[in-house]
Amino acid sequence: MKLRYITCSDPREHNSIKSIIELSQKRRAEIAVQCHPSKMSKGMPRNMWFNELLHDAMGLHHINLAIHINAEWAYDMCANGVIPDIILEWIKIKKPNNIPLIKRIQLNMSRNTADNINVNALRGVLYDFRHQEFIFQYNEKTKDAIEKLHKSGAKFSLLFDASGGNGISPEKWQKPVYDEHPMGYSGGLSPDNIVGNLRKIEKVVGDNEIWCDAEGKLKSQTLFEEKALFDTDLARAYINRANQWQKQH
DSSP: OOOEEEEEEETTTTTTTTHHHHTSTTTTTTEEEEEHHHSTTTTSHHHHHHHHHHOOOOOOOSOOOOEEOOOOHHHHHSSSOOOOHHHHHHHHHHHHTTTEEEEEOOOOOOOHHHHHHHHHHHHHHHHHHHTTTEEEESTTTTTTHHHHHHHTTTTOOOEEEEESOOOOOOOOOOOOOTTOOEEEEESEEEEEEHHHHHHHHHHHTTTEEEEEEEHHHHGOOOOTTOOOOOOOHHHHHHOOOOOHHHHHO
């Protein structure tokens, strides 16, 4: 099994740009920013922080950036085939070598979005931005919509989260759903359990290439914070241990 990316999800404006850039330079690291209209609309602190991150990333030879699109922004793209202007601005940014700065775009479909998917309209979006990789979560609420998209011949990738966003790793991971669609794995991954889970994932994927995505267990809380937030030290340990596993295989 080969790791394409070791994805660190949900850094926010409390993280310094410098610390995120440093993290992004580690081998196979991918920085994935959650894009929710309630937090990332123009003028909001997270929006301004993300634009600063994009500005600083332009000068880097190597960086893997992704965005995970949520709520009505994801609905607009999946059900209406309409890319919100703010998202369009971001995904059209290209580096001097004409490579998109944001390489991967994950559309997180709610049950309502999945039930109202417009395959033809969404295929148009995927085709217009065919030089970027689009990812859809694969779970009970989305699998019917994914099957429709698959039958349409669209090109996309899948992320399997065994716990449906509850941060729990399964005893046995999902086999790749479709041979022609790359697959990633998420669900309760942490610095402490990433090696054991990569062993389990390898048992079901064999020689396939995958990526792993951690979010909830890369967060910590201090006395001065109301909730747990992305911790670059935890993310660094997670990346290092995943890379060490890969080196041994």
